[in-house]
Amino acid sequence: xxxxxxxxxxxxxxxxxxxxxxxxxxxxxxxxxxxxxxxxxxxxxxxxxxxxxxxxxxxxxxxxxxxxxxxxxxxxxxxxxxxxxxxxxxxxxxxxxxxxxxxxxxxxxxxxxxxxxxxxxxxxxxxxxxxxxxxxxxxxxxxxxxxxxxxxxxxxxxxxxxxxxxxxxxxxxxxxxxxxxxxxxxxxxxxxxxxxxxxxxxxxxxxxxxxxxxxxxxxxxxxxxxxxxxxxxxxxxxxxxxxxxxxxxxxxxxxxxxxxxxxxxxxxxxxxxxxxxxxxxxxxxxxxxxxxxxxxxxxxxxxxxxxxxxxxxxxxxxxxxxxxxxxxxxxxxxxxxxxxxxxxxxxxxxxxxxxxxxxxxxxxxxxxxxxxxxxxxxxxxxxxxxxxxxxxxxxxxxxx
Amino acid sequence: xxxxxxxxxxxxxxxxxxxxxxxxxxxxxxxxxxxxxxxxxxxxxxxxxxxxxxxxxxxxxxxxxxxxxxxxxxxxxxxxxxxxxxxxxxxxxxxxxxxxxxxxxxxxxxxxxxxxxxxxxxxxxxxxxxxxxxxxxxxxxxxxxxxxxxxxxxxxxxxxxxxxxxxxxxxxxxxxxxxxxxxxxxxxxxxxxxxxxxxxxxxxxxxxxxxxxxxxxxxxxxxxxxxxxxxxxxxxxxxxxxxxxxxxxxxxxxxxxxxxxxxxxxxxxxxxxxxxxxxxxxxxxxxxxxxxxxxxxxxxxxxxxxxxxxxxxxxxxxxxxxxxxxxxxxxxxxxxxxxxxxxxxxxxxxxxxxxxxxxxxxxxxxxxxxxxxxxxxxxxxx
Numbered sequence: 001x002x003x004x005x006x007x008x009x010x011x012x013x014x015x016x017x018x019x020x021x022x023x024x025x026x027x028x029x030x031x032x033x034x035x036x037x038x039x040x041x042x043x044x045x046x047x048x049x050x051x052x053x054x055x056x057x058x059x060x061x062x063x064x065x066x067x068x069x070x071x072x073x074x075x076x077x078x079x080x081x082x083x084x085x086x087x088x089x090x091x092x093x094x095x096x097x098x099x100x101x102x103x104x105x106x107x108x109x110x111x112x113x114x115x116x117x118x119x120x121x122x123x124x125x126x127x128x129x130x131x132x133x134x135x136x137x138x139x140x141x142x143x144x145x146x147x148x149x150x151x152x153x154x155x156x157x158x159x160x161x162x163x164x165x166x167x168x169x170x171x172x173x174x175x176x177x178x179x180x181x182x183x184x185x186x187x188x189x190x191x192x193x194x195x196x197x198x199x200x201x202x203x204x205x206x207x208x209x210x211x212x213x214x215x216x217x218x219x220x221x222x223x224x225x226x227x228x229x230x231x232x233x234x235x236x237x238x239x240x241x242x243x244x245x246x247x248x249x250x251x252x253x254x255x256x257x258x259x260x261x262x263x264x265x266x267x268x269x270x271x272x273x274x275x276x277x278x279x280x281x282x283x284x285x286x287x288x289x290x291x292x293x294x295x296x297x298x299x300x301x302x303x304x305x306x307x308x309x310x311x312x313x314x315x316x317x318x319x320x321x322x323x324x325x326x327x328x329x330x331x332x333x334x335x336x337x338x339x340x341x342x343x344x345x346x347x348x349x350x351x352x353x354x355x356x357x358x359x360x361x362x363x364x365x366x367x368x369x370x371x372x373x374x375x376x377x378x379x380x381x382x383x384x385x386x387x388x389x390x391x392x393x394x395x396x397x398x399x400x
Numbered sequence: 401x402x403x404x405x406x407x408x409x410x411x412x413x414x415x416x417x418x419x420x421x422x423x424x425x426x427x428x429x430x431x432x433x434x435x436x437x438x439x440x441x442x443x444x445x446x447x448x449x450x451x452x453x454x455x456x457x458x459x460x461x462x463x464x465x466x467x468x469x470x471x472x473x474x475x476x477x478x479x480x481x482x483x484x485x486x487x488x489x490x491x492x493x494x495x496x497x498x499x500x501x502x503x504x505x506x507x508x509x510x511x512x513x514x515x516x517x518x519x520x521x522x523x524x525x526x527x528x529x530x531x532x533x534x535x536x537x538x539x540x541x542x543x544x545x546x547x548x549x550x551x552x553x554x555x556x557x558x559x560x561x562x563x564x565x566x567x568x569x570x571x572x573x574x575x576x577x578x579x580x581x582x583x584x585x586x587x588x589x590x591x592x593x594x595x596x597x598x599x600x601x602x603x604x605x606x607x608x609x610x611x612x613x614x615x616x617x618x619x620x621x622x623x624x625x626x627x628x629x630x631x632x633x634x635x636x637x638x639x640x641x642x643x644x645x646x647x648x649x650x651x652x653x654x655x656x657x658x659x660x661x662x663x664x665x666x667x668x669x670x671x672x673x674x675x676x677x678x679x680x681x682x683x684x685x686x687x688x689x690x691x692x693x694x695x696x697x698x699x700x701x702x703x704x705x706x707x708x709x710x711x712x713x714x715x716x717x718x719x720x721x722x723x724x725x726x727x728x729x730x731x732x733x734x735x736x737x738x739x740x741x742x743x744x745x746x747x748x749x750x751x752x753x754x755x756x757x758x759x760x761x762x763x764x765x766x767x768x769x770x771x772x773x774x775x776x777x778x779x780x781x782x
Binding site for chain 1 (some may be wrong): 454463480483485486488490491492493494496497498499500501502503521522525526530532533535536537538539570571573594595623628673711712744764
């Protein structure tokens, strides 16, 4: 068995000869009995796709260096996100999750790559396809799933649901298409006002990209040089309308006109990370806003009520899955460069599966919010007040 | 003669009328301050008190405010805190809300509340509902302010009253000041409030001076949101109103007093949360209720008051149905004669009071003045 592993590892290392892998210990190339920490490549540099640029002299770098530690972290997070969304799909079909449920599977590289390019002290706001971002911004799988099932252990105590999840420096989760964009610029205004060198990442989809308020926001963000990274997650379909049928110009990275833009491969977590770092540096240098278009894809339909095949073909979905899946891409890169082993990644898969199962268990057994909570949280920092119930004799209590 | 002077109060002989209005013991250091100046000083003091407070809107900075309410503030505080925006309400209202979410305390000015319709999604869905949706994680300390309701000769698209629209929504506080003390105290309270407040001013009141007591002039003077004020005590009938119409009610009350009818005039001050207790206590005393507002009747402020009175303890004390005096149910016309007849006049308030009290109305018929209870006598001369 050990000999087999050795042979396999040598073969794999041979394939990883490209891209200048740096090997920490010289002795690693020698025959090893067991796979230990010291056997793995600690760091590797990868070629990434060149970004199209708009009103920029140069774009992000064409290579990205990935450490083993980061690689495993990104893998784990993306896998967690993937499995969490698939579990939500299951629970929705069992009618344990109700209402709207917009799933993010396929787009994991965007959320993870963006977070890799900014700090937790930066700010982020997105639209309703928000479960992935709630996770990267500090929410736990338990809290997210319990919010989807409407339980008191949910991240918003069950009162928000799928589209209204919040965390520190994460402003949701917004249901009205496009409304989050001016909000995000407002957060950026606060960043600039408070002089803390923080920025705001403000996300919207290809469908929202045609909203008037977004152009109003581009104007003000640019005028006032707000530290705002506008990011268009272009997953090719606004609900059931393909980009060609919705937008006269599908070059979303150019739609900011006077705002510099980048078009980025949103299925490659390293590409997203480098582009985000580039954009963040741009913002922090006081040059004002910048726009990124992430070309990505969602495997599910628009929401759980959309099978997602009436306006696109199953072949198209399958092709993206087999050729551009973000998790597979990262996995292949790491394995081919001896940055991780198959077993190790399997181990992570098992841990993730367990975490999701536990979270689902919690989300289905945690009790619903108490009725006493019905009228709470109307106002902040207020003495208790009465709220009219459904009839004049029903006076309900509201606490802050 | 005195009655005529009262009618001229709004605008023209404001100063004279202000002094002659009620016989108060005036405090030694009280000042005549216009509503505009009261708002200006309130904002100035709050900007000074808290670094996080800032003002944004169209023409608020270098133009000194479209109605000069923010005069002098840009010169004093500069570009960082007094921000001129492009004419993009939805955008800048959203930016204001976002900045409130991230720790600032914005005052978002709408040049008039008619333009707030462009931005109403941000006011309701982004500001009002967020604290609830986030179960207390995300508060939104913002003030939306600007002139509301009818002005003079600005026609249909610029004359709508939004008290009922915003008053409908949980998560918002909605205030509607009448005089300078209201304006000053309520604006300071609104800015200090940690929740979204819609602050409905009135353009026709901006230039009207009122007495500000020494207490009201102090930097920490606030008027509590959610509490109505009894502007005039009376025993025969309760008049409830907000904003400019409070002045009309007081004028009507002054004329009616000469005929022996003593009106209790309540200034709502806050539309939401409404101080129904003060109205109930008054109705229990007077047994009669007339609400007066500038906005349209259907689903309006008066409709809400009447519904609540019906549902509460005061109903059993009513000797006559509670009625509403409102703006005419039409888009606002331009021609002066039409415009004048589109909003409640003092005579309309007096008519409604007398009808409610079942007091005979003086009617001209074939050259004679008659007393008549007849429902058909709608063109009434006092």
